[in-house]
Amino acid sequence: MLNYEVDPDLVRPLAPRGTEIDFFEGRTYVSLVGFMFLDTTVKGLPIPFHRNFEEVNLRFYVRRRVGDEVRRGVVFVKEIVPRAAIAWAARTFYGERYIALPMRHEISATHVEYAWQLGRGWNNLAVEIAGSPFLPTAGSEEQFITEHYWGYAAQPNAGTVEYQVTHPSWKVWRATASSASVSVRELYGEQFVDTLSAEPSSAFVAKGSEVTVHSGSRLDVTSPQPATEAHS
Numbered sequence: 001m002l003n004y005e006v007d008p009d010l011v012r013p014l015a016p017r018g019t020e021i022d023f024f025e026g027r028t029y030v031s032l033v034g035f036m037f038l039d040t041t042v043k044g045l046p047i048p049f050h051r052n053f054e055e056v057n058l059r060f061y062v063r064r065r066v067g068d069e070v071r072r073g074v075v076f077v078k079e080i081v082p083r084a085a086i087a088w089a090a091r092t093f094y095g096e097r098y099i100a101l102p103m104r105h106e107i108s109a110t111h112v113e114y115a116w117q118l119g120r121g122w123n124n125l126a127v128e129i130a131g132s133p134f135l136p137t138a139g140s141e142e143q144f145i146t147e148h149y150w151g152y153a154a155q156p157n158a159g160t161v162e163y164q165v166t167h168p169s170w171k172v173w174r175a176t177a178s179s180a181s182v183s184v185r186e187l188y189g190e191q192f193v194d195t196l197s198a199e200p201s202s203a204f205v206a207k208g209s210e211v212t213v214h215s216g217s218r219l220d221v222t223s224p225q226p227a228t229e230a231h232s
Contacts, residue, residue: 001145002032002125002178002200010191011060015075016154016161018219019062022072024144030060030077030195031145032125032180034114035208036105054103056080056114056125058188058196061148064162073150073162077188080116096153112205118183125180133171133207142172146206153216163216170206178203 008021008028015021021028034056057079064071079098081087087098102117113126136142147169153161184196 001204001206002127002180003029003141003145003202004031004195004198005201006030006060006195010195011075014060014077014154015062016152017158018160018162019064019073019075019152022061022063022148024061024141027201028060029145029201030058030192032182032196032200033057033059034105034112034125035206036107053082053086054105054114054116056103056116058192061144062152064150064152071150071162072148073152074148075152075154077192080187082116096151118186121183123182123187125182126178127175127203127205128177129173129205130176131173133173133205135169135171141202142174142204143169145204146170146172151213151216155218160219161216162219164214165211166214167209167211170209172207173205175203175205 005027006029008023011028011030012021034054037053037055038051058077059074060077062073062075064073076096079087079096080101080103081098082100082103084100087100091098104115106113110130111126111128113124115122115124117123136146149165149167151163151165153163155161178200180196180200182196184193188196
């Protein structure tokens with residue numbers, strides 16, 4: 001997880017209707033995230049040749065108020081997977097912005113790297129780690145990044161799909177070094193070039209766990225007023 005501080009006005013137009021930007025100690029983040037899906041099933045059924053695969057996504061953080069509850073979630077700018085059928089299913093059932101590109105990965109005790117082919121060249125993100133993982137403390141940046149348990153996807157007709165994601169708290173390693181070589185303009189648009197060409201504000205690796213992505217539902221909401229205060 002490579003995390004970059006951004007001006008909230010950069011991502012606010014991308015926030016689905018009914019959500020608002022979520023802040024950590026007054027700061028807004030986007031994250032480049034690479035991870036492995038392992039033993040994947042769809043509604044409890046394994047899909048042959050589609051159980052283990054990489055994903056790389058660019059995401060930012062939002063929240064939605066439901067009565068007294070605050071649902072903290074993520075919005076994906078774009079998600080990359082290696083198989084067209086996976087991308088099709090995610091676009092169809094969740095309205096997410098998936099594309100399929102050739103991908104590869106390298107994972108060891110000290111190095112984690114994800115790469116994807118765009119045109120004739122390869123993009124990648126990588127981190128170096130050391131020591132043992134730890135459980136993030138309450139109110140920490142690591143907890144903020146890893147513990148958003150809802151997903152929100154804007155729909156072509158200005159609607160919003162909401163879905164819940166459940167998993168236990170993840171242990172993390174802080175990165176001792178990180179790097180990213182990304183064709184930002186081609187993948188994410190001109191507005192992200194400056195942000196993703198800079199050094200990340202932080203980088204770490206999460207150990208991961210079993211994850212359940214629940215079925216999505218369409219929201220009947222109107223857009224909130226833009227957030228004017230920063231809350232963690």
